Amino acid sequence: MIGIFDSGVGGMTVARAIEQRLPDYRTVYFGDLARSPYGSKSEETIIAYARQNTEFLLAQGAKVIVIACNTAASVASEILTREFAVPIFEVISPAVDKAVAASRSGAIGVIGTRATVRSGIYEKKITGQNPQCRVVSQACPLLVPLVEEGWFNKRETKMILRRYLHPIRLKNVDTLVLGCTHYPLLKNLIQPRIGKRVTVIDSAEAVAAGLAKFLEENPEVEASLSHEGENLYYVSDITEAAADIAKRVFGRPIDLQKISGETFC
Amino acid sequence: MIGIFDSGVGGMTVARAIEQRLPDYRTVYFGDLARSPYGSKSEETIIAYARQNTEFLLAQGAKVIVIACNTAASVASEILTREFAVPIFEVISPAVDKAVAASRSGAIGVIGTRATVRSGIYEKKITGQNPQCRVVSQACPLLVPLVEEGWFNKRETKMILRRYLHPIRLKNVDTLVLGCTHYPLLKNLIQPRIGKRVTVIDSAEAVAAGLAKFLEENPEVEASLSHEGENLYYVSDITEAAADIAKRVFGRPIDLQKISGETFC
Numbered sequence: 001m002i003g004i005f006d007s008g009v010g011g012m013t014v015a016r017a018i019e020q021r022l023p024d025y026r027t028v029y030f031g032d033l034a035r036s037p038y039g040s041k042s043e044e045t046i047i048a049y050a051r052q053n054t055e056f057l058l059a060q061g062a063k064v065i066v067i068a069c070n071t072a073a074s075v076a077s078e079i080l081t082r083e084f085a086v087p088i089f090e091v092i093s094p095a096v097d098k099a100v101a102a103s104r105s106g107a108i109g110v111i112g113t114r115a116t117v118r119s120g121i122y123e124k125k126i127t128g129q130n131p132q133c134r135v136v137s138q139a140c141p142l143l144v145p146l147v148e149e150g151w152f153n154k155r156e157t158k159m160i161l162r163r164y165l166h167p168i169r170l171k172n173v174d175t176l177v178l179g180c181t182h183y184p185l186l187k188n189l190i191q192p193r194i195g196k197r198v199t200v201i202d203s204a205e206a207v208a209a210g211l212a213k214f215l216e217e218n219p220e221v222e223a224s225l226s227h228e229g230e231n232l233y234y235v236s237d238i239t240e241a242a243a244d245i246a247k248r249v250f251g252r253p254i255d256l257q258k259i260s261g262e263t264f265c
Numbered sequence: 266m267i268g269i270f271d272s273g274v275g276g277m278t279v280a281r282a283i284e285q286r287l288p289d290y291r292t293v294y295f296g297d298l299a300r301s302p303y304g305s306k307s308e309e310t311i312i313a314y315a316r317q318n319t320e321f322l323l324a325q326g327a328k329v330i331v332i333a334c335n336t337a338a339s340v341a342s343e344i345l346t347r348e349f350a351v352p353i354f355e356v357i358s359p360a361v362d363k364a365v366a367a368s369r370s371g372a373i374g375v376i377g378t379r380a381t382v383r384s385g386i387y388e389k390k391i392t393g394q395n396p397q398c399r400v401v402s403q404a405c406p407l408l409v410p411l412v413e414e415g416w417f418n419k420r421e422t423k424m425i426l427r428r429y430l431h432p433i434r435l436k437n438v439d440t441l442v443l444g445c446t447h448y449p450l451l452k453n454l455i456q457p458r459i460g461k462r463v464t465v466i467d468s469a470e471a472v473a474a475g476l477a478k479f480l481e482e483n484p485e486v487e488a489s490l491s492h493e494g495e496n497l498y499y500v501s502d503i504t505e506a507a508a509d510i511a512k513r514v515f516g517r518p519i520d521l522q523k524i525s526g527e528t529f530c
Contacts, residue, residue, distance in 0.1 A: 041298070156421050
């Protein structure tokens with residue numbers, strides 16, 4: 001199975017892209033809603049959670065892991081890659097590739113959680129690919145709660161977006177990376193507020209495309225993935241918002257299964 | 266020691282009131298920031314967390330426990346009272362007493378998290394005291410993130426408050442209970458938006474007064490409390506906002522100590 005995890009429901013945008021791109025493979029999703037959100041927590045805590053989530057997915061039979069959470073990817077992807085024997089994919093590198101390819105001016109904006117922005121991972125990866133690029137980052141900690149509340153069309157959401165995007169607009173970026181898997185759900189509000197000439201990048205499809213390419217090139221991994229049964233969606237807590245967002249993302253009701261046990265409590 | 270816990274930093278408003286009322290007793294605070302917030306999580310998860318937090322405080326030497334979190338109090342206080350041998354205090358009953366005493370019309374508003382409002386605990390306790398009372402409740406899930414971001418004076422915070430308070434205003438309440446320990450930090454914004462003739466009730470001082478009375482009446486418990494050493498402030502994660510809010514609440518820098526271990530990760 002293809003294992004996908006996130007702190008909560010944002011990573012479902014990535015799961016959906018993988019399901020659409022690779023419909024013949026079974027996926028197992030885990031959303032850590034009992035400890036969500038990760039974005040304002042410390043590195044140490046986020047790493048511990050990412051490790052436990054990976055162990056859970058491997059125990060379900062995952063043969064590849066997709067970290068569908070920018071916060072976890074930004075602080076834990078190297079550690080997970082080192083500690084676990086399976087291929088680990090994350091949402092940052094594909095978005096960086098797309099952004100560097102898309103930008104003509106080299107001025108690239110990045111929005112994400114506090115932890116993602118603090119990690120400096122986008123700057124590092126973008127300027128690693130092209131030292132001419134200039135990166136402007138902005139932490140947007142209220143966007144995740146606004147998405148989880150379903151405030152997609154509220155005036156306050158638009159005002160808060162304008163406030164967060166203002167410093168990036170001032171830097172005349174031509175490309176904006178949505179550095180959090182919740183943000184594609186706000187894309188329709190972000191595009192007009194950052195400017196219609198700015199290319200807005202989300203990583204979901206790029207992650208799916210990268211994974212498809214990897215499986216073509218690595219037949220022994222491909223052969224280990226199951227084609228039978230249903231896709232599974234686990235969460236560590238069932239919250240009121242979760243089912244609504246799952247339905248919104250997948251366009252159909254999703255059967256969320258709550259796992260229990262000491263680790264996730 | 267007097268043990269006080271909350272999902273995060275909101276309960277510090279209660280801890281401060283207890284320190285001011287009972288300065289001769291040592292307190293130990295625990296804020297579960299690694300798993301914060303609790304307000305939109307399920308009952309089952311909140312109960313499990315409340316139990317672990319209580320066990321942690323007892324292990325530190327607490328002889329009484331104060332649940333300084335409306336969400337945890339609303340779903341877990343009866344269970345904790347049944348399971349643990351020490352006296353358990355919570356923030357709901359004292360606020361209910363104050364609200365019932367303050368209201369002349371019997372129309373009482375309550376604002377809180379999703380879990381607190383869903384529990385119906387305020388309606389139950391208020392109408393249990395006075396069946397003539399009418400209670401209007403409103404879940405305000407975005408207020409905790411706004412407080413934790415320190416958005417105390419932003420236009421968006423005022424707009425969101427107005428939106429949340431509007432249905433309560435329509436019911437002509439004369440009393441409003443702040444049913445979340447974060448909300449006293451927004452009291453200056455809430456009072457003008459609910460109307461200056463409405464009595465706004467927060468439970469921090471009432472909890473401290475109730476605890477003081479209990480200790481006078483129960484000398485054997487009083488005698489078990491220590492007077493030596495420093496007050497302690499533990500958290501399960503150190504976040505950027507935590508130290509700022511602690512300083513804002515206590516009016517001095519607070520030495521937050523991060524605990525580790527499997528339970529809280």
